[in-house]
Amino acid sequence: MFRSSLSVAIALAGAHPIGAQILRTSAPISDVRYEITADSAAVGRRQLGVTMSFHVNGNAPVVLALPAWSPGHYVLLWFARRVSQFSAESNGTQLPWRKLDYQTWEITPQSAGTVRVSFSYLADAVDRAVAWTAPNFAFFNGTNLFLYPVGRGFNWSAQVIVHTEPSWRIATGMDPATGNNTFAATNYHDLTDMPFYVGRFAIDSTQVAGKWIRLAFYPAASLTPARRDRTFGWIQKIFPAHIAVFGEAPFRNYTIFQRSDTLVNGGGLEHQASQVDEVTTSGLDASYLPNLYSHEGFHAWNVKRLRPADMVPYRYDDAQPTTWLWVSEGVTDYYGALALVRGGIEADTAFYSFVAGEIASIAGAPPTAVSDASLSPWINPTDGSGGLYYPKGGFIGFLLDIMIRDATNNRASLDQVMRALYNDTYKRGRGFTRADWWGAVSRASGGKSFSDFARRYVDGREKLPIDSVLQLAGLQSRSDTLREPRLGVATATDSSGVRLTDISPGGAAAAAGLRAGDRIVSIGDVAIANDDSFAIFRTRYAGTQLTSLPIVIRRGGETTTLELPVRLFTRVQTRVSPIPGASEKAARIRAGILKGSTS
């Protein structure tokens, strides 16, 4: 997953009253097939039609469940809550069924034969893990729609057939099978990890390292020739940098699904052969896009294949916490940023800014063990440690990279750790354990022990040894304390400028009488044209002695000037930069990290 600044935590949809563990085991089923209806009539109702058919050997009850979450999106969404008009039949006869809990159905066949289970699925959620429709379009993920037989494991094959308009397109990473609009997967994990776009959207492709990389953009007009060429240019640089870490591109093809809208949260969700990204309409040309594609792309290796043992295999009925999300997400963030430098998309200074941002995020959060923070996305904590496994995990990955290179005179790196774990655990059909991770780090470092580091900085809450490790790579960090003015608002930018979407009670904007819907024209002598204008405003009036500023707004077609009280807040600004005259070894380590090379 990737969090943009606009990312909003998904509301935890209801409590978990009786525990999701179902003790009933389904009768065996075979010849599983899912038919999804996503034609113009269905999407016009914001509903997808779902029919699951399968063969049963007798009249033993079949127990079917829908997932509670989508891997990568570590929050319980309870997909069954969107189901309506559930029914089951066999040979034209309705079959009795009952709910065993909120996400589990028990169907009682009368005899051996084919059973068809049907329901309607509400597809109106603005969320990259949940089905969504527009008048000419549908997006769905298998976790939303594909029932599974409880207690029967996940290693069974199935077909997916999509019923749609003849002129509409279908894009998915799933393998095509014989038959019109028919696809197949050999196990449930793959079935639910191959999202679909159906309808009118733009698609284009390019080859990288012998693999087809596709762009599937909705709405179609969002994929202009300029954006296509620019995005292909990024991909041609990003994916080779990722492949260089692991030594192979493990997917048959790879699709970047991107949906843009004014309502989306912003951010991405990784899959084994795709990423599903949401971009605000105003963010279609945002500078963070290469980082989004890079982060989600790196996940095709790290977490979709190389994964903590706690999440192998995935369970779908309930939360699956791990203390290792700092590796799955944080280290992905680290390599996501590095690939942009290694591929030549961004300058070294952009990576230094990325690292500085991590240091600032860690400093701004309560002292929290990164292994504890890794457990917490499921409960969306309120103590300020939410999502800390991204910056702190990424920064610890950076520290480990430096220490491995320092211990080996730059002959080994974190890249070797990632590749060794990929080969020794994922390729052998298992997840990595604590012993695997620290063993690989220690081996890459020529036998150096990291048990003290793990105890103090990963499982413990001690202050990270930032400066002493950075200087081994010829880098330094400086922090300055600033007193900056804050408005206390949330905004959205469109072609008409910056609009207030939310005003926090007690903030400066509320005190000035601003309201949601107002458009800000200027504050003091700073014109407000887009989100970047606020950084200019904060810098312009940092530490000011003024007690109020004029704020010009447009409200209902009229331009008004209000008096904005100045409220200053403390912010720590961190900078990371090369140490002039660093040792030859430190400079070599720094260059090795930025280039993805060893000595």
Ligand SMILES: [Zn+2]
């Ligand atoms: Zn991620």
